[in-house]
Amino acid sequence: MLDAEVLHAFSSAVGAANVVSDPVRLRSYECDGLTGFKQVPSLVLLPLDTAGVAAAVRVCHRYGIPFVARGAGTGLSGGALPVADGVVISLQRLRKVVEVDPVDRRAVVQPGVTNLDITKATARHGLYYAPDPSSQQVCTIGGNVAENSGGAHCLKYGFTTNHVLSMTVVLPDGEVVTLGEDTGEQLGPDLRGVFIGSEGTLGIACDITVRLLRVPETVRTLLADFPSVTAAGEVVSDIIAAGIVPAAVEMMDNLAIEAAEKAVGAGYTLTTPAALVVELDGPAAECGNQFEQVKAICDRHGCTRLHIAKDAGERAKIWQGRKAAFAAVGRISPDYIVQDGVVPRTRLAEVLGRIETMGDAAGLRVANVFHAGDGNLHPLVLFDADAGELERAETLSKDITELCVELGGSLSGEHGIGTDKACSMPRMFGEDDLAVMDRVRAGFDAAKLSNPGKLLPTPRLCGEKPGRYRPHPLEEAGVIERL
């Protein structure tokens, strides 16, 4: 509990009307999209502007109170999980589009603006904001900055870090600085790049200047069925080998398709073992030619049905099926865990085979939806908590991400480490790597008040002994070494 003096200081900082202390209201902040972890915060602050955020953070700094910034709370790794005896600083009231500059193709937005609203605010200029996480209708740009969010189109267009030029940041001691410059290229050290994806542990982003892209002249989308996941995987490899960089390549397996069809009826084939969504965009003169190449590659690998979106409506339908897949598995299973891991794209078939074996061994089904172009898997581990399967499902889910690391990949492609995977970090990084990250953190936040307990493993969270380090495959091959 916070004492009266601190309460008064917070009230002065953000205005008494913008402080939530009612236990019932506090409960709605107890978790983010990863609902397995819950912690009711001591207080929630709802500042109205950057100055209010800075004032709130200064109070935290003065009294040594940990704080957790929160946008829409859609994160899937527990990055916005409150800290016991800490406060939540919600950015929900900072949701103005401050400026749209069609000449220099950029917009300045407050952190509570949703990802999709940026595109809505700029569409009349023929511009859009490229990163498109599945939750883009509700997730906020501030959260995107914290997580370095990607989306289906990041294979071609990159991630949040490639689309944010600069940010007004409230550092963990309350100082307000600008990270980044007026151009995407900084001449000195790129602190903006360090901050983006730091999961709220280095401060709070306020005004965010994003780069806007011209809406491409043409978009071509196809949905193709294949007799096996392996065949679909070979199509992806051949497309890349042909020198084509598609805007998006998404794969779904039969279980994911079954779920998505039950939910939205997007026209996917219920019986197909695997389906690919391939989207190309760009100048018409380039797109048409490459689209023909993609169709030929699909045919060559035994495509059993090829559906080409005839218009924007049909394209939206295809994407609806893909984007609905996560939530849709609720229709084929009472409970599920959404996982996020990355493997080098050439190891997709191998990882899928091993996930199947691991699922069989655990007696659990795993549906697969993934960004095939960049090897980013989203296995959905299906289970029934009432049947006592939760623990087995969590173990399987964790083992799958750690398998990704073992295959030369990463613990997370876009959902972040947060609370969920902090204890798995020693599987991917050595002690020195993590110690250096901690030193970087100290450079921003010596008092460790900004979202503590996330991203980096702590003894409290993970026990004194971190998980056993497994050598990176390149290390075993003698390609890299750990000194």
Next chain:
Amino acid sequence: MTDTKSTTVAPADLRTAHEALAGTTGFVEIRGAGTAEGWAGAQEPADLVLDTGKLTGVLAYNPADMTVAVRAGTPLRDLQAELAEQGQRVAFDPARVARGATVGGLVATADSGPLALAHGSMRDLVIGATVVLADGTVARTGGHVIKNVAGYDLAKLMHGSYGCFGLLAEIVLRLHPVSAATATVRIDCRLGTAAEHAATVLASTLEPVALEWADGMLLVRVEGTEAGCETRAGQLAELLGGAVLSEQGALAAWKRHADLVNDAVVRIGCRPSRLPGVLAASGGTAVAGLGTGIGTVKVPYEAIEAVHDAVTAVGGTSVTRQRSPLPARAWGRPPSAVRTLRELRAALDPGGRLCRGRFENWFTGEAIS
């Protein structure tokens, strides 16, 4: 700049790089191919010169994954030649690559070329790195996959750090396909007209990969399929009243562009629409990335301060690319978060061993003028 008492060590791998720094003391200069030695602040005389000339070679290259891991001293030119055999490239083309600039040096100096319009700079292409800190600590960041959000992205901190946060020993890059065709349209015009043309091109859907004005000529490059490039270059030429260059003509025009950049005295970054004004006011020979907001200018040394001031006045940043014999600031305004940079320097290199002087007084705690 080193005095006669300095020792030079040329590590050939991570282990020897680690050994050169672990358990040793004294100031350290990091030296690559030397193509940016005159950029930014001068390195103070050091006790040890770490020469990355032998820290070369590809560590892992799987063309199907379109990623490559290299030792940081590898000249990018050599790497590109190796990748080209597989129809791939690092989509990055600064002027000094032709002079042998190393991958690590290009990252450490935040350099970029015309392709930055489409592909960004090294910060956008590096997906992993292994760094040796001043005390010899070896730290890895990122990984070998293009999509990865696990842990802090320390490669970004190294980008533009001029070696002050550590030695880049190994770097993992994402690759792009070499396009089947490319075409360049040239329009001879003044900078003001070029800026208007640039606005027209950027409002179109023709998707140029480079859009650069270089001392009287505007160059617009497209890449793609043979037929697509021909169509789009034709459309651009018609739209702007320019000419599609022959292959030889394009090479010569881009060579001239690179020569001008190599000869520049100050590098500038600002809002793209403000760049022409700053460059014009400088009175120098200029090159302008009209889509990126990155430009360079050759001015007499006595005009450097005025360029910094003009750039600062429009909210931009600037750094010198040639060492002035006259007293002149190497950097324009320091970044807003200079205190954080200082804290990071203290956290990663508490003794201030590495590359002293590159950022002038940013790290010393002196008042910033």
